[in-house]
Amino acid sequence: MIKFTNVFKAFPKGGLALKDVSFHIAKGEFVFLTGHSGAGKSTVLKLVYAEEPVTSGEVRVSGFTLAEARRKDIPMLRRRLGIVFQDFRLLEDRTAEENVAFALEVTGARRASIPARVMRVLTQVGLAAKAHAYPRELSGGEQQRVAIARALVNEPTVLLADEPTGNLDERATRGVFQLLRDINASGTAVVMATHDLDLVRQAPYRVIELQEGALVYDSAVDEPRDQAASP
Amino acid sequence: MNLVIREALLAFRRAPLLSALSVTTIAFSLFVVGLFGLVAVNLQQALRDVAERVEIVAYLLPGAPIETITLAEKDIEAFPEVQAAAYVSEDEALQRARTELVEFRDVLQELERNPLPASIEVKLKPHFRDVEHVNEVAERLRGFGFVDDVRFGRDWVEKLDRLRQIAAAVGLVVGAAFAAVAIIIIGTTIRMAVLQRSREIAIMRLVGATNGFVRRPFLLQGALKGMLGGLAAVALSYGAYALINRWLIHAEFFSQEQAVAIVGFGMLIGFFGSAASVGRHLRRV
Ligand SMILES: Nc1ncnc2c1ncn2[C@@H]1O[C@H](COP(=O)(O)OP(=O)(O)OP(=O)(O)O)[C@@H](O)[C@H]1O
Ligand SMILES: [Mg+2]
Numbered sequence: 001m002i003k004f005t006n007v008f009k010a011f012p013k014g015g016l017a018l019k020d021v022s023f024h025i026a027k028g029e030f031v032f033l034t035g036h037s038g039a040g041k042s043t044v045l046k047l048v049y050a051e052e053p054v055t056s057g058e059v060r061v062s063g064f065t066l067a068e069a070r071r072k073d074i075p076m077l078r079r080r081l082g083i084v085f086q087d088f089r090l091l092e093d094r095t096a097e098e099n100v101a102f103a104l105e106v107t108g109a110r111r112a113s114i115p116a117r118v119m120r121v122l123t124q125v126g127l128a129a130k131a132h133a134y135p136r137e138l139s140g141g142e143q144q145r146v147a148i149a150r151a152l153v154n155e156p157t158v159l160l161a162d163e164p165t166g167n168l169d170e171r172a173t174r175g176v177f178q179l180l181r182d183i184n185a186s187g188t189a190v191v192m193a194t195h196d197l198d199l200v201r202q203a204p205y206r207v208i209e210l211q212e213g214a215l216v217y218d219s220a221v222d223e224p225r226d227q228a229a230s231p
Numbered sequence: 232m233n234l235v236i237r238e239a240l241l242a243f244r245r246a247p248l249l250s251a252l253s254v255t256t257i258a259f260s261l262f263v264v265g266l267f268g269l270v271a272v273n274l275q276q277a278l279r280d281v282a283e284r285v286e287i288v289a290y291l292l293p294g295a296p297i298e299t300i301t302l303a304e305k306d307i308e309a310f311p312e313v314q315a316a317a318y319v320s321e322d323e324a325l326q327r328a329r330t331e332l333v334e335f336r337d338v339l340q341e342l343e344r345n346p347l348p349a350s351i352e353v354k355l356k357p358h359f360r361d362v363e364h365v366n367e368v369a370e371r372l373r374g375f376g377f378v379d380d381v382r383f384g385r386d387w388v389e390k391l392d393r394l395r396q397i398a399a400a401v402g403l404v405v406g407a408a409f410a411a412v413a414i415i416i417i418g419t420t421i422r423m424a425v426l427q428r429s430r431e432i433a434i435m436r437l438v439g440a441t442n443g444f445v446r447r448p449f450l451l452q453g454a455l456k457g458m459l460g461g462l463a464a465v466a467l468s469y470g471a472y473a474l475i476n477r478w479l480i481h482a483e484f485f486s487q488e489q490a491v492a493i494v495g496f497g498m499l500i501g502f503f504g505s506a507a508s509v510g511r512h513l514r515r516v
Contacts, residue, residue, distance in 0.1 A: 049437075071442075078439035091431055093245055105234055106440035154438065 082151030141172030257460025457501020
């Protein structure tokens with residue numbers, strides 16, 4: 001599903017962001033990506049959705065080998081992924097419903113099918129009642145749910161979430177996290193970058209930890225360890 | 232396609248101020264080009280009117296037989312440069328002088344003998360009304376045995392030539408400068424529209440829209456704005472024309488083709504300006 005093999009990533013200005021990172025994430029898995037700020041979590045995700053090119057090594061995502069993927073393959077890759085950010089990235093001048101529909105419209109979905117699909121995901125994230133609200137009329141947690149609905153509406157095989165709870169209070173965090181768990185339970189793989197170790201401890205999911213660009217711990221490979229020791 | 236049109240139109244509703252600003256900017260840029268065009272069109276027309284008067288007159292020796300002259304007139308009319316050749320007899324020349332030179336009527340009335348020679352007046356086709364061709368034709372006319380002298384106001388034709396050259400050069404340089412400024416201003420306006428929607432573009436790309444898809448509404452929108460701007464520019468030019476015509480001098484407006492060309496030019500700038508702006512934006516992100 002997602003396979004990193006000896007991946008290095010150097011930014012033109014700046015040092016090595018990833019050093020010899022290898023891991024494999026299977027279909028339907030839930031994986032936490034943890035590490036200090038600047039450890040390279042966002043960079044891993046950016047390589048997965050081809051926002052940044054790989055410097056060396058190989059990244060395979062859902063049948064695409066990214067080094068070989070041409071620019072015009074990138075949209076097709078992204079249609080198999082759902083992506084969620086800390087800052088939601090909703091369009092302020094569109095309602096919740098329109099924000100979600102946007103992802104279908106711009107990827108050429110059949111128009112007639114759009115309203116039903118949008119309502120289904122909005123119901124799934126628990127926001128059917130606020131379909132006509134604009135982002136400014138929604139709480140942070142609700143906005144993130146809209147963003148998640150938008151990520152899900154194309155029925156991705158993997159949901160990438162870069163600190164999805166970073167801007168939320170505890171209650172909203174729990175709600176969004178539970179939503180991600182439900183999504184995972186219905187078969188979608190979830191890769192979630194997070195600082196929130198409480199969250200990591202709560203759930204029995206795989207943890208991949210990065211430190212200054214290197215993979216220092218992978219619970220699928222390494223011995224279990226006392227998580228309190230990690231940052 | 233449906234969606235492309237809707238997105239392109241929605242931009243006007245979502246960003247009415249910026250859209251209005253773009254259209255206005257395009258309109259005024261093209262208006263300036265249009266005003267200059269009006270000046271050029273009218274200058275050309277004026278020059279053409281003046282050139283109408285380019286005429287070569289071959290004065291004939293007295294006593295040339297009329298049959299020879301009639302034949303020669305046919306020959307001259309067959310010259311590729313010549314539009315018309317007309318024989319003016321001595322009597323006709325005098326007649327004309329009497330009606331045209333009113334001040335000398337008395338003098339002319341009292342003449343015992345007609346001092347005026349017969350002539351052949353030659354008018355050239357519009358394309359040939361310049362020094363070179365006038366000279367050539369005059370030279371050929373001199374070759375006829377019964378021709379005494381050939382006159383055509385050399386200085387005057389030369390000046391006309393120079394005027395034409397200056398008008399063409401100024402037209403080209405100033406026109407190109409105005410058009411370039413219009414293109415730059417319009418390009419900047421469109422760039423603003425693209426930047427204003429950069430967030431939207433980023434999200435479109437994130438969810439897997441192709442570059443072509445991202446580009447299309449902008450292209451359509453750019454062409455649309457260019458067209459509206461072009462129409463407004465033609466309307467403004469017409470207003471200016473009407474004012475000038477009414478209060479200053481009799482002027483000409485653009486032909487229908489020229490008006491369409493201005494609108495088309497606006498559309499092209501809008502289209503290619505958008506293509507360049509979006510293309511540059513997409514390459515960078
Ligand atoms: N576009 C860029 N150009 C140069 N350096 C970059 C770029 N993006 C990231 N980096 C560097 O790469 C390293 C890893 O960054 P990354 O954003 O992946 O960290 P992170 O683990 O997501 O951190 P945080 O938890 O703060 O989000 C950092 O040292 C950062 O400065
Ligand atoms: Mg990050």
